[in-house]
Amino acid sequence: MKTGHYALPRLSFRFIPIWRRHFLVWKKVAATSIIGHLADPIIYLLGLGYGLGSLLPELGGTSYMVFLAAGTVCYGTMNSASFEALYSGFSRMHEQRTWDAILNTPVTLDDVVLAEILWAASKSLLSGAAVLLVIWLLGLSHSPLTLWLIPLALLVGLCFAAIGLIMTALAPSYDFFMYYFTLVITPMMLLCGVFFPVTQLPPVWQTVSAVLPLTHAVDIARPLMNGTLPPGVLLHAGVLFGYAVAGFYVSMVLFRRRLSQ
Amino acid sequence: MTAVLSAQNLYKSYAGQAVVNNVSLAINRGECFGLLGPNGAGKTTTLRLLLGLIAPDSGELSLLGRAVPQHAREARLRVGVVPQIDNLDPDFSVAENLMVYGRYFGMHDAEIEARIPALLDFANLAHKRDVKIPTLSGGMKRRLTLARALVNDPDVIFLDEPTTGLDPQARHLIWQRLRELAAQGKTLLLTTHFMDEAERLCHRLAILDQGRMIAQDSPRALIAQHIEPQVVEVFGEGVALWAQDHAAHYAKRFEVTGETAFCYVDDAQPLLAHLQGHGGLRYLYRPANLEDVFLKLTGRELRE
Numbered sequence: 001m002k003t004g005h006y007a008l009p010r011l012s013f014r015f016i017p018i019w020r021r022h023f024l025v026w027k028k029v030a031a032t033s034i035i036g037h038l039a040d041p042i043i044y045l046l047g048l049g050y051g052l053g054s055l056l057p058e059l060g061g062t063s064y065m066v067f068l069a070a071g072t073v074c075y076g077t078m079n080s081a082s083f084e085a086l087y088s089g090f091s092r093m094h095e096q097r098t099w100d101a102i103l104n105t106p107v108t109l110d111d112v113v114l115a116e117i118l119w120a121a122s123k124s125l126l127s128g129a130a131v132l133l134v135i136w137l138l139g140l141s142h143s144p145l146t147l148w149l150i151p152l153a154l155l156v157g158l159c160f161a162a163i164g165l166i167m168t169a170l171a172p173s174y175d176f177f178m179y180y181f182t183l184v185i186t187p188m189m190l191l192c193g194v195f196f197p198v199t200q201l202p203p204v205w206q207t208v209s210a211v212l213p214l215t216h217a218v219d220i221a222r223p224l225m226n227g228t229l230p231p232g233v234l235l236h237a238g239v240l241f242g243y244a245v246a247g248f249y250v251s252m253v254l255f256r257r258r259l260s261q
Numbered sequence: 262m263t264a265v266l267s268a269q270n271l272y273k274s275y276a277g278q279a280v281v282n283n284v285s286l287a288i289n290r291g292e293c294f295g296l297l298g299p300n301g302a303g304k305t306t307t308l309r310l311l312l313g314l315i316a317p318d319s320g321e322l323s324l325l326g327r328a329v330p331q332h333a334r335e336a337r338l339r340v341g342v343v344p345q346i347d348n349l350d351p352d353f354s355v356a357e358n359l360m361v362y363g364r365y366f367g368m369h370d371a372e373i374e375a376r377i378p379a380l381l382d383f384a385n386l387a388h389k390r391d392v393k394i395p396t397l398s399g400g401m402k403r404r405l406t407l408a409r410a411l412v413n414d415p416d417v418i419f420l421d422e423p424t425t426g427l428d429p430q431a432r433h434l435i436w437q438r439l440r441e442l443a444a445q446g447k448t449l450l451l452t453t454h455f456m457d458e459a460e461r462l463c464h465r466l467a468i469l470d471q472g473r474m475i476a477q478d479s480p481r482a483l484i485a486q487h488i489e490p491q492v493v494e495v496f497g498e499g500v501a502l503w504a505q506d507h508a509a510h511y512a513k514r515f516e517v518t519g520e521t522a523f524c525y526v527d528d529a530q531p532l533l534a535h536l537q538g539h540g541g542l543r544y545l546y547r548p549a550n551l552e553d554v555f556l557k558l559t560g561r562e563l564r565e
């Protein structure tokens with residue numbers, strides 16, 4: 001590996017036309033995409049919320065449905081960014097060679113990767129907004145603090161887009177992503193307090209949970225749903241931001257290596 | 262004349278294997294320069310180095326007065342690229358592809374919009390403006406890729422095998438367009454392994470083999486320098502035996518490949534007279550061309 005691969009990413013506004021390109025593609029399927037973003041949380045909340053909720057009438061002072069809604073915001077935004085960064089990102093880099101086309105212009109790989117992260121985070125923002133709308137429509141929360149779920153969705157999106165791009169940079173084919181979803185995303189969903197409190201886990205798994213980014217997202221989202229300010233919000237946001245920055249840097253190094261071949 | 266593109270002692274290796282080995286070239290404004298070579302000769306890697314997409318292990322590069330790869334981004338503002346593998350945006354229409362691509366150059370939408378009709382006319386795609394990419398033929402996609410490379414009105418255009426996979430009609434149209442661009446004073450750098458393409462289009466060309474530049478000159482000069490002026494291709498049953506007995510007598514140089522004997526001669530008349538009296542063998546008499554030079558310099562064995 002060359003030393004140049006380890007240089008810090010150089011940020012510029014040249015990511016904007018690339019982000020606009022991704023947006024224009026999305027606009028063509030916007031209706032389907034928005035329906036999907038709305039249907040997914042509705043199905044989860046109504047299915048699990050009513051089903052499990054009838055067995056667990058109260059959890060941490062709220063109904064199970066409200067408890068689950070906070071988890072769903074985080075889990076949904078994580079999934080949106082992950083799918084975009086892995087499958088769509090790989091398609092743009094490898095299958096359609098969109099990156100190759102862009103890199104022949106006065107745009108650098110740093111701009112392309114930044115645009116990928118910001119675009120995937122934009123999809124998370126959309127997903128988070130859709131879940132929030134469902135929360136309001138189902139009357140699960142009336143607190144104006146729930147508006148903070150929107151910037152949270154963006155932050156969770158940045159975090160999981162950046163981590164996901166590491167996988168994209170390493171992937172030989174789409175099949176590779178199954179490992180990531182099976183070994184990273186699914187355990188994350190189960191260990192981070194989306195469906196049940198982390199305190200239900202054995203102590204050793206609670207320790208693991210404490211370093212996973214989704215836990216910190218859930219720790220911000222759940223108090224917001226209940227109308228209280230999340231304790232330690234800066235720490236939680238800092239962890240998510242830290243994962244985003246580290247993921248951006250590592251994926252950048254790996255993309256430089258991959259595309260210099 | 263000023264060189265718009267120059268490379269000195271360019272060297273690039275992958276895993277200890279030299280892919281571009283001590284290549285030097287200088288291309289002048291308004292010139293159409295060809296890079297020829299068998300598969301794996303290092304043509305595409307050379308283009309990627311010249312564009313600053315990869316860094317050389319050693320050597321000096323300059324493109325439009327800028328050091329590459331250090332200032333490649335600024336240089337690429339004035340460069341257009343037609344890649345070997347199609348990478349048009351399949352989700353977009355023909356016109357949207359041009360619009361989105363122009364934005365990468367920092368152009369304003371109104372400025373791009375104003376250029377689109379002329380670009381579509383140039384590519385004979387005015388009637389396909391709002392059509393999606395997957396419905397276009399291979400030739401149309403290539404022409405759109407060429408139009409896309411012109412969206413920023415570049416001074417230098419890189420073309421990596423611009424006509425590979427096209428039918429003869431589509432190739433001729435591309436050639437015509439490339440000649441028009443050269444006539445406008447654009448500098449063209451193209452790779453190809455079609456010798457007729459190189460001979461027709463290029464003012465000068467370089468032949469690469471295993472990363473080394475083994476010849477560089479105008480097509481005519483290369484033919485005059487490396488090959489006897491006349492070629493008689495003799496083929497048919499028993500050609501090997503015939504060549505063994507007679508070829509050396511009539512030809513300065515000959516090669517037998519499969520069923521064909523290539524005889525290189527200064528004066529073909531004695532050989533033709535001999536062949537007319539020799540039933541069973543057929544022949545083709547033609548002037549020497551670039552392919553003869555290419556095969557002489559790079560050999561006839563397959564490169565895979």
